[in-house]
Amino acid sequence: MGFARLRTVDVARATGYSVQQVRDLERLGVLPPAARAENGYRGYTDAHVRALHVYRGLAVAVGPVEARRLLARLRTVPLEEAAAAVDVLHAGLARERDEVLAAERALELVEAEVHRAGFDGEVGAVDSMTIAELAQALGVRPSALRFWEEQGLVVPERVTSRRARRYGPAAIGAARVVVALRGAGHGIPAVRDIVAALDGVEGRAEARRALTERLESIAVRSIALLRAGADLAALIEDAAQD
Template identity: 65%
Template sequence: MRTTDVARESGYSAQQVRDLERLGVIPPAVRSDNGYRSYAPLHVCALRAYRGLAEAVGPVEARRLLAELRTATVTEAASAVDEVHARLARERAEVLRAQRALQGIRAEEDGRDDDFMTITQLAEALGVRSSTLRFWEEEGLVRPERVTTLRARRYGPAAIRAARVVVALRAGGYGIPAVREVMGALDGLDGLEDARRILRGRLDRIAARSVALLRAGADLAAVVTAADATRAAPGSPQ
């Protein structure tokens, strides 16, 4: 197959095919005496597998994983692909846990008096360190009151609610900048719904990554079995 043939079958441009070969995503093409590349159908499978992997785990990780699969045994390759599925499942579980935490916030608030908590009490209630609450304060995520001449922190209902949302979002895999964006919306009436909407969006993205990985399955299997057949061929290194 020529470069243009591989590009047409894989959905990449001819230059992208050459670039991905240079990056090691696909095995080197056979070169004729005049320097022209000659590819095999397996190169198409590797390129399509790369597209699905890149959507699932990102291009850098996809390149590393494909290089590993081309030299791994079937057992090793299956384990590596299973780990990608497991990673996506863990991310999904984190977001679902965050959703459940958000659902419980309103119920807890409805039964709460206008009491206050110290930083130690709130840290214990949330299962985090006091230093974590101080860091969130520095980042503008949770704003306690300062009372007494010692400037001790006191967390009222609004601050307690904000801290619970931060815990939920962090459990859902969100970094500080993304959490800060959500917390900025919590001052409005729809703040909790905004947080839920962001978590739903993350679930949708995880689902899309899972589907991309499933779509790449047959091509990944072709890459793995071809590598295993090459190893089993007479005269090949074991």
């Protein structure tokens, strides 16, 4: 890690954290333990500063809890595994963005009141889907669709005598909107209100606003991850050499 030469206050100034936050983040494992001088004072290195810059970006991109877990992991796994873990973060953000874009396309169909149109992407051009097909297309479990049905969010077009559900284009579109809104952190009551209002101008406007905010949030998280990139690469390489 190099020769310890930075004081806690130096690290705080270099990273924008307070002295107490630096100590807390070391205690939480974001930073590896600092060397201690004979007088008991902490001694940090540039690697500690780099780790805090990485943590800031990761905390924005994936949340502080996951950022702490990931940093601890990156310091202990082989180089190729650490690099793969970072690739997963980028892929996850891309997947979230695709989900929101698909929801926007679905909303456009709702707005146009196209009841027999197909869907692009994972859904394909179909008139209806089974619960298993829709769950696979959305990347959720069938149990999630059943729960949403119970909550009045996504209602099947029909249920056969054998309890087999069929979802038409309107229900598929609503399901896409639900996935995006739930991914954005909206609770069931808020999602229910938006979905229930999709037939009205105000409801569609609210759904579009929520989806736009979701895209903006993903963009902020993506930029934060990109900004952490150089320090993240150096952190991974330093760990691999230890």
